[in-house]
Amino acid sequence: MSQTMFQQIRGNKIKSILILFLFIIIIGFLGGFIGFIYNNVYIGLILAILAAILYSLIMYFSGKSMILTMTGARQVTKQEYPHLYHAVEGLSIAAGIPTPKAYVIDDSALNAFATGRNHNDSIVVVTTGLLNKLNRQELEGVIAHELSHIKNYDIRVMMLTAVLVGITVLLSDFLLRSVIYGRRDSKGSHPALIIVGLVLALLTPIIGELIKLAVSRKREYLADASGASLTRYPEGLASALEKISKDPDPLVDKANKATAHLFISTPFRKRTGFVTNLFSTHPSIEVRIKKLREM
Amino acid sequence: MVAVLAIVIVILVIVILAIIMLYNSIIRLNNEVENSLSQIDVQLKRRNDLIPNLIESVKGYMKHEKTVLENITKARSAIMTSSNINEKAKASNQISEALKTIFAVSENYPKLRANENFIQLQEELTGTENKVSYSRQHYNDVVMKFNNKIQVFPNNVFANILNFKEKELFQAAESERKNIKVQF
Numbered sequence: 001m002s003q004t005m006f007q008q009i010r011g012n013k014i015k016s017i018l019i020l021f022l023f024i025i026i027i028g029f030l031g032g033f034i035g036f037i038y039n040n041v042y043i044g045l046i047l048a049i050l051a052a053i054l055y056s057l058i059m060y061f062s063g064k065s066m067i068l069t070m071t072g073a074r075q076v077t078k079q080e081y082p083h084l085y086h087a088v089e090g091l092s093i094a095a096g097i098p099t100p101k102a103y104v105i106d107d108s109a110l111n112a113f114a115t116g117r118n119h120n121d122s123i124v125v126v127t128t129g130l131l132n133k134l135n136r137q138e139l140e141g142v143i144a145h146e147l148s149h150i151k152n153y154d155i156r157v158m159m160l161t162a163v164l165v166g167i168t169v170l171l172s173d174f175l176l177r178s179v180i181y182g183r184r185d186s187k188g189s190h191p192a193l194i195i196v197g198l199v200l201a202l203l204t205p206i207i208g209e210l211i212k213l214a215v216s217r218k219r220e221y222l223a224d225a226s227g228a229s230l231t232r233y234p235e236g237l238a239s240a241l242e243k244i245s246k247d248p249d250p251l252v253d254k255a256n257k258a259t260a261h262l263f264i265s266t267p268f269r270k271r272t273g274f275v276t277n278l279f280s281t282h283p284s285i286e287v288r289i290k291k292l293r294e295m
Numbered sequence: 296m297v298a299v300l301a302i303v304i305v306i307l308v309i310v311i312l313a314i315i316m317l318y319n320s321i322i323r324l325n326n327e328v329e330n331s332l333s334q335i336d337v338q339l340k341r342r343n344d345l346i347p348n349l350i351e352s353v354k355g356y357m358k359h360e361k362t363v364l365e366n367i368t369k370a371r372s373a374i375m376t377s378s379n380i381n382e383k384a385k386a387s388n389q390i391s392e393a394l395k396t397i398f399a400v401s402e403n404y405p406k407l408r409a410n411e412n413f414i415q416l417q418e419e420l421t422g423t424e425n426k427v428s429y430s431r432q433h434y435n436d437v438v439m440k441f442n443n444k445i446q447v448f449p450n451n452v453f454a455n456i457l458n459f460k461e462k463e464l465f466q467a468a469e470s471e472r473k474n475i476k477v478q479f
Binding site (some may be wrong): 082083085086087089090091093094095096136140230232 | 327331334338415418419421422423425426429430432433436437
């Protein structure tokens, strides 16, 4: 168990670096193309890579607060939710990590996530709906799952994915639009524009794959299992997941494509179809419950 | 001749490096055990500090439950004077049992259940009680890692020479002893 945990932590650290690297390459690639249009590949390339490195550095240190702003989470006091505090404090003792800060999202949906760049910088976020509808054992199950994400550095990979994928999707979307709908004025339509358009069209699915790579379904199963070994009570999380799956309103208002994979259960309305499946960031909740009950 | 010498030196360096790494990892685990033991003490102390308040707030209501209150006071002082882990674990389990009884009995006193102070104390004590068991769990996890480290071959030879001894587990109460199977 400790051996697999160790491997997982190392794997996650390598993955974090890979994601940063990939991000810088993709942005550099885009910059190169834009430079090509304006007849200077190198300046475009260098400027883009510099910007990407700068952005990555800023995001590595402030990605957490950005995610918090994006999801509208606020820090809570012990007086406000004593049982949340006790669950977080107790389970972090069991996990042997520093106590993360507790945050809530004022939303009736049942959901939770953890983020931060390392053990000392971590936070756990739950919705107020979750606090109101789960009992103590169920809440502890959910918190233990989130603390496992913190302990094995999933949070770093997931945070980087959230902030870097977010900006890449936004940028490629923006560029794609400006290529397709942009005015063809003095410069005329350079043939490179069409190539850029194609590249950008290809880029988005690749980013989707990237999310899947970073957020493999195994990660959720592993967090479920190590969470259960913290509480020594798998039924707590199983029953919490059951309540979450039966919740008629799983929507977290402020969740979007970039932050979806952070949550314990997908924050979007259930839709079926090829595309949804392809980009699905979460394993089926029924399978997770089944696995927990078999422990 | 030179080649043989080189090989011997390389092997020696490898062995020395391996011993240094082993020694460091044992020391690291040893510190982790120590740290997690002090974490248990922090939680036990916190619980001990809360108990007089609890007794104060239930005393007026639970006139017929004198023995329960006496038991908890006794166990509380036992934990403060305990000299080894075994005694401490035993006293700690007694307190846990007594607390469970008090909270179960409190169901019979609606006035007490409505007392704001009591509700707050109950939440605080339940939280601390959980932390006691979680810190014990973490301590036992780390002790197991430590014991495994110094008992497997060839580490045991080295551990013997340096006088690293097996550490004692902080035993859980009988009622809490259950295992779960973790599989992926």
